[in-house]
Amino acid sequence: MRVKCDELTVSRAALNNYGHLEPMIRELRDRRPLDLNAQAWRPANPTGTFAQWQTEARHCLLEGLHLDPGPLDLQPEILDRVPRDGFILERMAFNTAPWSRVNGYFLLPTGVDYPVPGLVIFHAWGGPMLFGKERIVDSGRDHPVLAAHRAEYYGGRYCAEEFARRGYAVIVIDAHHFGERIPLGVAGVPDQIDPFTLGTEEFAQLNDRVAEQLYLGVRQLNWAGTTWMGVNYWDDRRCVDYLASRPEVDAERLGCTGLSGGGWRTNILGALDARIKAAVSGCWMTTGDYQQVYNADGAIGTFCLLPGVWDRLDVPDLTIMSAPCASMVVSTMDDPLFPPEGQREAERQIRLGYEWAGCTQKFSHNAPNKPHCFDVDLQMDALSWFDHHLKVAARN
Numbered sequence: 363m364r365v366k367c368d369e370l371t372v373s374r375a376a377l378n379n380y381g382h383l384e385p386m387i388r389e390l391r392d393r394r395p396l397d398l399n400a401q402a403w404r405p406a407n408p409t410g411t412f413a414q415w416q417t418e419a420r421h422c423l424l425e426g427l428h429l430d431p432g433p434l435d436l437q438p439e440i441l442d443r444v445p446r447d448g449f450i451l452e453r454m455a456f457n458t459a460p461w462s463r464v465n466g467y468f469l470l471p472t473g474v475d476y477p478v479p480g481l482v483i484f485h486a487w488g489g490p491m492l493f494g495k496e497r498i499v500d501s502g503r504d505h506p507v508l509a510a511h512r513a514e515y516y517g518g519r520y521c522a523e524e525f526a527r528r529g530y531a532v533i534v535i536d537a538h539h540f541g542e543r544i545p546l547g548v549a550g551v552p553d554q555i556d557p558f559t560l561g562t563e564e565f566a567q568l569n570d571r572v573a574e575q576l577y578l579g580v581r582q583l584n585w586a587g588t589t590w591m592g593v594n595y596w597d598d599r600r601c602v603d604y605l606a607s608r609p610e611v612d613a614e615r616l617g618c619t620g621l622s623g624g625g626w627r628t629n630i631l632g633a634l635d636a637r638i639k640a641a642v643s644g645c646w647m648t649t650g651d652y653q654q655v656y657n658a659d660g661a662i663g664t665f666c667l668l669p670g671v672w673d674r675l676d677v678p679d680l681t682i683m684s685a686p687c688a689s690m691v692v693s694t695m696d697d698p699l700f701p702p703e704g705q706r707e708a709e710r711q712i713r714l715g716y717e718w719a720g721c722t723q724k725f726s727h728n729a730p731n732k733p734h735c736f737d738v739d740l741q742m743d744a745l746s747w748f749d750h751h752l753k754v755a756a757r758n
Contacts, residue, residue: 377657429588434600454466469522483522545572602635619643642748650677681712685721
């Protein structure tokens with residue numbers, strides 16, 4: 363039986379709550395059916411199988427995204443191609459929906475035998491919205507804000523390039539409302555922007571304006587009948603399509619990874635796209651109950667708003683339903699966004715779920731005493747995980 367919100371013990375002081383309405387919220391949470399949470403579904407369906415649960419859970423999540431663009435011709439185009447140390451950097455464009463065409467980076471390793479494994483790598487949510495993919499790929503230009511973000515969260519590295527140098531083909535795009543996909547010509551945001559040319563103060567002011575439009579964008583998507591995560595999931599799935607379309611990439615050896623909001627996108631893509639054979643989700647794992655009593659403001663962003671999902675599923679179920687995908691979950695224990703108790707409970711549920719799926723060895727929980735980050739050590743851990751599951755194990 364699930365522990366009630368009021369009975370949960372969190373070792374840290376709550377970062378936020380809902381004032382005198384907090385008890386009402388906790389009562390609402392305690393009354394949720396959570397009928398598709400793996401640990402609740404199993405005793406309620408004693409003759410049910412993992413495959414049956416997985417099918418139902420995936421259907422619920424996919425429906426909760428409230429978007430299906432249908433079949434699509436990517437119509438990919440390589441805009442330019444530049445040799446780098448250990449890889450070739452292509453700037454390219456492709457369709458992600460009938461109404462959307464995005465620019466991205468494709469990093470192709472050199473000095474290797476093709477085809478190679480492929481990775482979709484996601485940038486973090488938190489940070490400068492005027493930049494997205496340029497946080498983890500060197501565009502050839504830099505900015506003090508980018509450099510500071512890279513130093514704090516990525517150990518000073520353009521992390522996507524490190525994966526390419528290790529022999530992985532990598533694709534990176536901007537999330538919706540980030541980088542080249544910010545809303546232009548509204549609320550003081552100019553029709554055209556080159557963020558690299560902005561001074562630090564001007565950058566901060568403009569970045570704030572873009573951030574202020576975020577929830578307007580979420581409401582616009584809602585009234586259009588969809589969700590922020592629905593848009594991004596299909597963008598991310600088209601990235602998998604792109605990798606699979608390249609002759610230099612082995613479509614049977616694909617993975618994904620990202621930090622924070624990128625970890626969340628990793629969770630969703632791994633849950634719903636069976637072509638993903640290995641995943642490393644960085645700093646976005648907890649349970650809903652623990653998160654509600656600790657920090658529903660600073661960590662639960664627009665990407666989490668999925669009507670029809672969270673009354674039936676919990677966050678650990680996203681990773682469980684990805685099995686047999688080889689999933690490493692990174693939960694940094696000094697992360698202020700998530701309580702350690704929620705991270706440990708999520709680990710417990712995922713581990714039991716992978717045992718149920720019959721692939722215990724394909725789940726790993728990496729829980730170092732670090733802040734919210736994807737630093738050099740964690741990048742190397744992720745590379746070791748991918749090397750084992752997309753190179754060594756895939757060839758045996």
